Amino acid sequence: MADFDFSSRKPEIHPDTFIAEGARLVGRVVLAAGSSVWYNCVLRADVGDIIIGEKTNIQDNSTIHVDFDLPAVIGDHVTVGHGAILHACAIGSHSIIGMGAVVLDKAVIPPHSIVGAGALIPPRKTYPEGCLILGSPGIVARKLTAEEIERLPDHAREYVLLWKAIAGRGIGGI
Numbered sequence: 001m002a003d004f005d006f007s008s009r010k011p012e013i014h015p016d017t018f019i020a021e022g023a024r025l026v027g028r029v030v031l032a033a034g035s036s037v038w039y040n041c042v043l044r045a046d047v048g049d050i051i052i053g054e055k056t057n058i059q060d061n062s063t064i065h066v067d068f069d070l071p072a073v074i075g076d077h078v079t080v081g082h083g084a085i086l087h088a089c090a091i092g093s094h095s096i097i098g099m100g101a102v103v104l105d106k107a108v109i110p111p112h113s114i115v116g117a118g119a120l121i122p123p124r125k126t127y128p129e130g131c132l133i134l135g136s137p138g139i140v141a142r143k144l145t146a147e148e149i150e151r152l153p154d155h156a157r158e159y160v161l162l163w164k165a166i167a168g169r170g171i172g173g174i
Helices: 146-168
Strands: 024-031 042-052 063-065 072-074 085-087 131-134 139-143
Parallel strands (some): 063 085
């Protein structure tokens, strides 16, 4: 096995964030303002970067990992549902990744998209912006309505209010 020195790969966490008890951030995880990482998540950026945008929430038991020279990049105002797995992929801003969804290497979920619960997004797969993606493998079920697209950031805003309420009580975070 090769010997790698990860000592220079440290998390870069904005002070206005929430990291819940039990979450593990390893390597160069960049967490922007207003974002949150919830209970028992694992974000492992040992051999590539994980970049998480503003007001994005990574919900309980989710895993984000990378590959050599393949980062995981998650945009602003994204909701990543409980138990999702994101591996060396890109998630556009104002999107929702459903509970238990899996997004694999080099897949691109564009802005204003919803990936349904339990969906499997194959490696290198791309989709048009503003769609509902369902199934295994993930296919476009339909275009989102203008109203649905307008409401997508609401989920992220709710999670900012939630973590601020928890943090304000001094419970649940680290």
